[in-house]
Amino acid sequence: MNLLIKSATIVDQNSKYNGKKVDILIEKGIISSIKSQIQNSHNYKEFNRDNLHVSLGWFDSSVSFGEPGYEERETLENGLKTAAFSGFTDIILNPNTNPVIDSATDINFINTSTANHAVNVHPLGSLTKSAKGIDLAEMYDMKKSGAVGFYDYKKSIENANLVKIAIQYSQTCNTLVCVFSEDEKIAGTGVANEAASSTHLGLKGIPALAEEIQVGRNIYLTEYTKGKLHLPTISTQEAVTQIKNAKKKGIDISCSVAIHNLFLDDSLLAEFDGNLRVSPPLRTKDNNKALIKAVKEGAIDMVTSDHNPIDIEDKKVAFEHAKNGTIGLESAFGALNMLFGFNIAITLLTKGRERFGIETPSLEIGSTANLSLFNPDGAYIFNEDNIYSTSKNSAFIGHELKGTVYGIVSNNKLVQNK
Known part of the structure; x- marks a missing residue:
């Protein structure tokens, strides 16, 4: 999988990129570049969402x-x-x-x-x-x-x-x-x-x-x-x-x-x-x-x-x-x-x-991409429309929560919400 993540704020206390808004280039599942701006010269799939944040x-x-x-x-x-x-x-x-x-x-x-x-x-x-x-x-x-x-x-x-x-x-x-x-x-x-x-x-x-x-x-x-x-x-x-x-x-x-x-x-x-x-x-x-x-x-x-x-x-x-x-x-x-x-x-x-005994991934150039993609802003009332599980037994129904998950990049795959 080749993917260019655009304009993402990195959230990782252990990374030198923490708090910076960058582009992240992933080639064959590996993070190959992290820069303030990366040109999509190979016409890779791009991922760009509102207020996009990325973490491990x-x-x-x-x-x-x-x-x-x-x-x-x-x-x-x-x-x-x-x-x-x-x-x-x-x-x-x-x-x-x-x-x-x-x-x-x-x-x-x-x-x-x-x-x-x-x-x-x-x-x-x-x-x-x-x-x-x-x-x-x-x-x-x-x-x-x-x-x-x-x-x-x-x-x-x-x-x-x-x-x-x-x-x-x-x-x-x-x-x-x-x-x-x-x-x-x-x-x-x-x-x-x-x-x-x-x-x-x-x-x-x-x-x-x-x-x-x-x-x-x-x-x-x-x-x-x-x-x-x-x-x-x-x-x-x-x-x-x-x-x-x-x-x-x-x-x-x-x-x-x-x-x-x-x-x-x-x-x-x-x-x-x-x-x-x-x-x-x-x-x-x-x-x-x-x-x-x-x-x-x-x-x-x-x-x-x-x-x-x-x-x-x-x-x-x-x-x-x-x-x-x-x-x-x-x-x-x-x-x-x-x-x-x-x-x-x-x-x-x-x-x-x-x-x-599971290795913690890293958000650095050369690392295998293991990332979560999200927007930390935006409060909403949690209801059944927010549930993907077959069973709907959530104790959080009717409660105010905050933030939106966009998906993950892991195992050379992108899984994204609608």
Whole structure:
């Protein structure tokens, strides 16, 4: 692919071109020139949009589709199109399919099915067989087939010894174990954050303690094994404090937060909208402020859309019967741009690859083009017209977001929105 990107402002804190408006020439998928003006002497395809900005390709550490098994929620093909239209060049794909991804054969299926796409798919394998939390899955074989880590998506593992052994074993194959932190016995049958709002609405609460006690346990296991661990989608201020203290002690721990747990809070549950039922639950505004501060300070390592398509039949029901999950790829940039401004938003959207052993691209001459194309200006109300996913279960519907994604350049391909 040969492409000339015209009049683009580069957003990359690590590049000498940061903040400059330039033309970018891409030849056979490689950035061959970056100048204030480049003549199109070879009559290459040109890309020119209003207020065009360019950054390194965006990365999301927690994305779910449906295939295999839940194709009615989202196929791999449409999911990857959604990711590209939303500005993402790299995604970590969760193993919560049917059957779950827990063998080398399953990893090979994902890799074969997503090969030759503009979006790079980095699959996770289930940490335990069938994600039942009883026996470890074939970690070494999955690693050899291309798994970048292991995770029983949204399932806390009750057996602490199993987590200990998993962390120890992961060191032999140099890969990352991810563990969801929620004590299921404490969470019980709760459906919302335990607070004044849940009491007022008559909803069974999930106390913050359910997360915090598990975070503490998982930190201790990491310290004991001298291994490394990733805690996806934490949601409480105390969990952040524990992780910060662990890092100060030199424990190799990392964490992410879902964008909806930064942007939305439990006061919205008065609508009893099933799209707002997520795991971990939406918490208080004060808690959100603490999480936002932790993101700015770097105590939280990365943000994620935690994109999780769910059938309409499982969302258009009474709140307490709705399944957990919201899609989030399409709203990720707009929400972060509203919260932090586009410079910080882009920094957040390009962080996290190295933790999973994925090389971070560069925006320099001679580099393979891995770029996201966008306009950071322009507020709008997010609605179903902004959704590319087959499932429409977005917690962001009706909320004001900011900025437009134009597409991506990756793997020698240009994918652009209409």
